[in-house]
Amino acid sequence: MNTWNDLKYKEIIIVDNKNLAKDAYILTFKRIFKFIAGQVVGLGINTLIEPRLYSIASGENDDYVEILYTEKTDGKLTPMLSLLKAGDEILVSSPFGSFTENNDSPILIATGTGIAPFISMLKSGKGRNAILVHGVSSPDYFYYADYLEKQLGDRYIRCCSKSHSNHYFNGRVTQYIQEHQVDPNKKYYLCGVAEMVVDTRDILISKGIPYRNILAEIYF
Ligand SMILES: Cc1cc2nc3c(=O)[nH]c(=O)nc-3n(C[C@H](O)[C@H](O)[C@H](O)COP(=O)(O)OP(=O)(O)OC[C@H]3O[C@@H](n4cnc5c(N)ncnc54)[C@H](O)[C@@H]3O)c2cc1C
Numbered sequence: 001m002n003t004w005n006d007l008k009y010k011e012i013i014i015v016d017n018k019n020l021a022k023d024a025y026i027l028t029f030k031r032i033f034k035f036i037a038g039q040v041v042g043l044g045i046n047t048l049i050e051p052r053l054y055s056i057a058s059g060e061n062d063d064y065v066e067i068l069y070t071e072k073t074d075g076k077l078t079p080m081l082s083l084l085k086a087g088d089e090i091l092v093s094s095p096f097g098s099f100t101e102n103n104d105s106p107i108l109i110a111t112g113t114g115i116a117p118f119i120s121m122l123k124s125g126k127g128r129n130a131i132l133v134h135g136v137s138s139p140d141y142f143y144y145a146d147y148l149e150k151q152l153g154d155r156y157i158r159c160c161s162k163s164h165s166n167h168y169f170n171g172r173v174t175q176y177i178q179e180h181q182v183d184p185n186k187k188y189y190l191c192g193v194a195e196m197v198v199d200t201r202d203i204l205i206s207k208g209i210p211y212r213n214i215l216a217e218i219y220f
Contacts (some may be wrong), residue, residue, distance in 0.1 A: 002050065004044070004050070004091070007051060008094045009051070010091070011090070012029045012030065013030070014085070016028040020140075022105070022140065023071040025080075027067040027081070033094055036060065037120035038055070038098075038102070040053045043053060045090060045091065049076050051093060055113075059125075060120070065092075066190070070112065082117065096212070101187075101215055102121055103127070104127070107188045108132040109200055110134050110190060111193065112136060114219060115143055122148075135172055136159070139158075144153065146208065157169060182207045184213070187213050189216070193218070197218050
């Protein structure tokens, strides 16, 4: 785990901390650094709690940085983060991380808040003709759905595991990938919790996708 001593950081004023759905928030602050889509920042409310990492969910040239996060009721940082209001200060590190590769026509696969680096990629004008597969437990967690529908149309594939509808695939992303054709010439970008990333990678490899064509960012 990174410590505050490992990172360069500043106090930044929060512009917004909006509740999107149960336990899900978007934190917004002014962009005071350059970053590459796919990078993360360390966040905190003081240096007593070690920084937690969050993918940036806004475009490289946007004036404001957005962080999409969920509150873990038994976590150290997020129950306090969710209480912050516009005008409060947070500690924000300089951006870092290497999940920054991109190319045209990628297949982007995310669960939950793991969609953040892909939102950043798309809002930065990267990953043209991407297909995005997003898995969530409840339709409330289809973050940025309006934007994605507009940007990607049919190439935006929603998977919902705990609620049934004709508007999306009923099941997990792993089931979706298992049941659909994959293209060994494409690059697959995975982002989410370890279990999803490992299971999805195994399925892709078993369907003939070369290991080198699978890139992943794991949230732990
Ligand atoms: C590269 C990267 C990018 C990330 N990006 C995002 C993002 O964009 N959005 C997002 O929401 N999250 C993201 N995360 C996760 C984020 O960094 C935090 O882990 C998360 O927000 C929880 O922080 P917390 O302090 O509230 O919980 P923590 O205090 O870190 O606890 C997290 C969970 O682990 C459990 N736990 C804590 N300690 C132990 C222990 N010793 N043994 C067993 N269980 C324990 C807690 O009960 C809790 O359920 C990312 C993580 C990484 C590594």
